[in-house]
Amino acid sequence: MTSTSHPNLMDQPYSAQRTTLAFTDPAGRRRTTAVTFGPESRRDPVLPQRIRNGMLHDEEQRCVQVRLTAAEAAHPAVRGLLDTEAGTALHLHRALDGTDHAPLFPVVVGHELDTAEPYLLYAAPRGLPAARTHVMSATDQRVLARDLMLALCLLDGQGMVPRGISPATVLWDGTSLQMWGLEAMTRTGRARQPWGRAPFCSPEQRRAGGTVDPRDAVWSAAQVLYQLVTGRPGPSDGPPADLGQHRVLSETLRDAFAPLAADRPTAAELLDLLAPGAARHVALSLPADETGPHGEAFAHALHLKRQAPPTEPSYTAGLGQGEVLCPYCLENIQLDLTSLYVTDNRMQYQPLDPSRYKPGSPRLADIMRGAVQRCTADPDFPEHHIPVPYLTNGRPLTVAMVGQSSTGKSHLLAQMIAEITDGGLEPFGLKWQSVNPGQHARFVRERVQPLRNGKVLDHTPTVGLDGFARFVESLLITDVRGQVRPVAFFDLGGEDLVRTDAALRFLLGVDAMVFVVDPVLALPLPHLDHARERLGVEVNRDGDVAFGTVLDRLPKNGAYLDVAAAMVLGKADLLRFQPPVDRWLGEAPAGRLDPDRLREESRDVYGLLRHHAGQAWLRPFDAIRRCTLHVASATGGQEDHGRYPAGTRPRRVLEPLLSLLAMHGLIDVPGGAEAFAVGTDPALEALPHGPAPGAERPRHGGRPGGSGTGEGRRSE
Incomplete structure (x- = not known):
């Protein structure tokens, strides 16, 4: 610097x-x-x-x-x-x-x-680095110390802690200070990471233990002031021995050199010593949160959802012992040892006779892992095959990715699977295994690895000539109780998701949905104009057309659709400096699901969409009883000629799936799956039963009213 x-x-x-x-x-x-x-x-x-x-x-x-x-x-x-x-x-x-x-x-x-x-x-910066200031009067020392503590107070008020304070980053122009080194900023309460050099880096910062404290920066500021006054660096582990010889330092900074942050004064306390009463006048807040007023509408929507009794999808009622729903033809099916097949080295199906192998042998178990069963439950449906483990591990959980073309849903799914293969489920007590090793290897080879290597994925292929959708990946998830459930993912092209023919029949049996919101299409924010111009698209005030088609096709038995859902504000890297996205995108994975934090994130995303995009973009949340909202970035940056210049840096891609798994009971959460989805906050129960200001009560069947007009649609 x-x-x-x-x-x-x-x-x-x-x-x-x-x-x-x-x-x-x-x-x-x-x-x-x-x-x-x-x-x-x-x-x-x-x-x-x-x-x-x-x-x-x-x-x-x-x-x-x-x-x-x-x-x-x-x-x-x-x-x-x-x-x-x-x-x-x-x-x-x-x-x-x-x-x-x-x-x-x-x-x-x-x-x-x-x-x-x-x-x-x-x-252009003001002044010289303090490292080059050799002579400074006592008056200037007091002014510089005051300004330095004032800067720390302002940062503390924003939850920020500078780790890079040194004589090179503190500039002085003879009358006032300017603090640089913003690349070293961190957030209060985060885990400390190694940064900086002694003596300007505090002892606990060098050790990288515990969580970031604003008083970490007080140590650094005190060390800068000591060097300015004495012309030499201070000790790296405690107060300088000659502190009493320097009046300004001795009067104000003696305790700032304490080895532990808890024993140091705050920047506000030091500012009051240097300029009595000044700390009361420096508290600043960001401009009023323009999305905040929509929090009442969010709370009211949750209140209405809790009043509606939960329903169970009707298609589960007819399942017999050992049966599952075929995800393709939607007929009941169970394991039939006479209809099994394996693929040969030319990827052609060949009949499998399990009786040729010793029952319970490791070889038979390995063969059955890769075997499929031809489903004949509906003789008029095109030929299709189901992996055997999908049929033998209880009721499967099917997840559909929803969004029109180029919303990034395929990139999001690929990064979800990548996070899982990297052990992302382990902190939540879950283990995984592929349902079909060949299918999983193909998905990793064709989707995960190219994306991780910085390649933009091709558009999702449309459904085949046979006219029905197939899941692209499937996993066996084992929970903490040892129960195993197959989880299968459908990822159709945006063109298929707006069809109304048999291609969307699979939706009648889907258990969970991930609705991916493209901010380029949804949010008329000026800093997204460049992306819109580059992609040749415009803001869509009427919501994602794929959302509407899918919601209209889902079965419903009450006021709300009861499929579990997660809405994801994708491509969040485009909004990484936009409140409240900047806050959530910067959150490190917690290793546990906190319903209160998730509800806070849902409220923030709801407010952002309602304020800038309008109610039409919130139709999944309005129509579905159990629906959470998330911020995620699958790539961490924008593509350039078919590649991501810095590679991909996924953030928060697994949280939407974790939410869906919690709603289906695979992850234990405080209060249970029902409370996790719709909340039990007593404050919400006190809300009036009429519509909240600016909010609309869902119509019969959970359909939101209007097309996004009114207050929630304005962006200016």
């Missing part, structure tokens, strides 16, 4: 470095301008970011570019640092823009992150 503020760099000739940049400004709008850059230098000897000073010619604005080369950006951890920096800078812009406190932090001009060489643009 030192070189960003060298005064001579801004005066160097730029003629050899003139170029044109297109980027997104903090308001989310695209900006294109000619720019001239000076020579490039390393931002920090350890960090990979590179910096160069420049001039934006459309407004004659001096700037600093922080960028990564393509090779550096190919490393997810390195690219993650730039994402953290961008998210922090934009968050602070929303919180501080137009206030007297804005100059305490870098002023972001724009960003371009979904590219092979991502970068951030800042307004």
Whole structure:
């Protein structure tokens, strides 16, 4: 960070470095301008970011570019640092823009992150790094200490903790301070990760134990001030021995050098010592949450759902002992040892006679794992085969991915399976095995591995000439009680999901749905305009047409459809700096399902969609009794010529499936599956029984009224 503020760099000739940049400004709008850059230098000897000073010619604005080369950006951890920096800078812009406190932090001009060489643009920094300030009066020391504690108070108010405070990231222009190093920002309460160097990194930060505390940064600030006053670094594990010889330090910072965060004062307490009463006036909040008022409508919708008695799908009533529902023809079927087949080396079905093998032998068990049974329950239905393990492990659970073409549902499913194969179910007490080893190997080879290697997946194939849908992957899930259930996934192309013929017959037997919302189609936010222009699409005010077709085809026995459902705001990387998506996308997996946290996430996603997209996009939630809402990103970035430049970085892709498994009892949750789905909050029970303001009561059969007009549709 030192070189960003060298005064001579801004005066160097730029003629050899003139170029044109297109980027997104903090308001989310695209900006294109000619720019001239000076020579490039390393931002920090350890960090990979590179910096160069420049001039934006459309407004004659001096700037600093922080960028990564393509090779550096190919490393997810390195690219993650730039994402953290961008998210922090934009968050602070929303919180501080137009206030007297804005100059305490870098002023972001724009960003371009979904590219092979991502970068951030800042307004030119103010002052010199404190490391270059050799002489400072006692008055200036007190002002700098006050500003530093003020900056920490502001960050603490936003739940942020800077880990990168050092003499190189604290700039001083003779009258005020500016704090850089935003790539090192983290969140209060997260697990500490190793960062920084002694003595500026606190002892507990170096050990990486426990959770992040705002007082971690108090240690770092105290060490910076000590070096400014004395000209040398302090000890790395406790108070300097000569602290009493320096009046400003001794009066204010003595306890800030405590080895444990719990024994240090807060930044607000230190600010009050430096400027009595100042801490009361620095509490800031982000602009009013525009989606917050829709929380009442969400609570009211849950209240109505709890009043409706749960129903059981009618197709389960006719199943006899040992029978399951064929997922293709929807007729009852059970294991028939005379109708078994295995594939030969030419992938042709050959009859299997199990009587040739010793009962209970390992060889027979292995053969039966890969065997299929020809289903003849409906002689008029096209020929189809069911894996034997699907028939021998209790009632299967079928899951359908729903969304029109290019919504990213196939990428989401592939990353769900990838997370499962990486052990993502183990923290929840679940084990998995493939239903059919050949089918699973093919899915991993053709879908999971190419996506993990950064390749954009081809569009989902449409149904075959025989006109019925087949599941693309199936797993055997074993819960903590040792009970095994087959779980099969249907992923049809968007074109098939808007058909009304027999291709959608499989929906009559589906147990769970994942509705994938494409923010490019749903949300008329300005920073998505560039993606819409690139893809040649427009905002759809009437919701996803595939949602409507599927919901109309599902069987219903009461006021609501009783299939379990999860709505996923997909491609969330496009919204990673947009509240409340930024909060949830940054949440680390918890290793357990917390119904309260999930309901909070559902409320936030509901409010975002209702405010910006309108009620039409919430039709699955309105029509289905048990429905949760989620934020997820299957790829972590946008494609470029059929590839993801930095590879794929999935986030929160397994949470929707975990929610569905909990609703079906495969994961034990507090209060049970029913409470997990619709809630038991006594505060919700106190809501009036009439419609909430701006909300619509579902019509008969659970169908939402209207087409998304009214208050919930406005985006400006």
